[in-house]
Amino acid sequence: MNFSDIFSKIRKAQPRPEEAPTHWVKCDNCHSLMYYKEVEACFNVCPKCGYHMRLKADDRINLICDEGSFVEFDANLKPVDPLNFVDKKSYKKRITENKEKTGHTSSVICGEGKCNGQEIQLVVFDFGFMGGSLASVEGEKIVRAIKRAIEKRQALIIVSASGGARMQESTFSLMQMSKTSAALKLLDEARLPYISILTDPTMGGVSASFAWLGDLIIAEPGALIGFAGQRVIKQTIGADLPEGFQRAEFLLEHGLIDDIVPRSEHKKYISDMVKFLTNSKAMISKSEVTTGNKAGFELKLKTKG
Incomplete structure (x- = not known):
């Protein structure tokens, strides 16, 4: 086995960039590089510039x-x-x-x-x-x-x-x-x-x-x-x-x-x-019910009259 075969196997074993695990997060706004736990603690808000990821x-x-x-x-x-x-x-x-x-x-x-x-x-x-x-x-x-x-x-x-x-x-x-x-x-x-x-x-x-x-x-x-x-x-x-x-x-x-x-x-x-x-909303509902009852009562009075 030559060196090229060894390096070929190493390259194949490496994950693609989008799949590779990382402990660092880069902000899309200020481009700061931060430890992922620091970002997670802020619920994915950049602690440097406030950008909401x-x-x-x-x-x-x-x-x-x-x-x-x-x-x-x-x-x-x-x-x-x-x-x-x-x-x-x-x-x-x-x-x-x-x-x-x-x-x-x-x-x-x-x-x-x-x-x-x-x-x-x-x-x-x-x-x-x-x-x-x-x-x-x-x-x-x-x-x-x-x-x-x-x-x-x-x-x-x-x-x-x-x-x-x-x-x-x-x-x-x-x-x-x-x-x-x-x-x-x-x-x-x-x-x-x-x-x-x-x-x-x-x-x-x-x-x-x-x-x-x-x-x-x-x-x-x-x-x-x-x-x-x-x-x-x-x-x-x-x-x-x-x-x-x-x-x-x-x-x-x-x-x-x-x-x-x-x-x-x-x-x-x-x-x-x-x-x-x-x-x-409870107050509005109560008001509507009261108004509705009053209107109904007035209608009954007019009907009786």
Whole structure:
């Protein structure tokens, strides 16, 4: 065996760069190189410049919910392939690969937990699973979470991180936009609060449906939020786009969202807002009932007269 054979075997044994384990994280904004535990301790926020990196769904749940309080529901729901869709790979293979990569069977995790003692129904998107795309299973999970919120009289929190509707399910995924929106109408009629949290990215069919229907809509700093991508818009209108277009700060400046909240403040902010909105909606509901009874009583008097 010569030296070239030895080095050839060594090269083959080395993982590819994207697969190689690393203990260092490079910030995409300030380009600082940091030890991964330092970044994890800040929930994937750069301790140097405050840049918000993407966060896994499990870590997001740990950020929002009190320790040990989260109970997942509907984990048994799994995607199917109604169209036998094949592009470069089959849809079934993509589902299997993403399940192995993330440990989840869909891009949405739903469950019940407590946020500083406030009981909530929590829906979290995992962008690592097929870009957090919305399909039939994801839509069904969200609707079931809404129903549980109504049955248990709890607030609903949805954390979006999605590229939009999943193309592999075509119309089956698009119909989830109206399905989830219709369910949220029932939540509103039940006078229960819904807080929508937009993270990087929130695009396509998700941004065009339930993500914009919250009683309170907040975003993380620098989050990309919109419908079509900037390249498509620019080609369509044939003009340059404003600086910062589709970023959270631009949307707040133009009144499209209610607030920008740093990740470190999410837990306290959510629990405070749940308490405030729950009390506000209860007062509105009580007022409507009183007004309704008064109107009915006056109508009866007129009828008798």
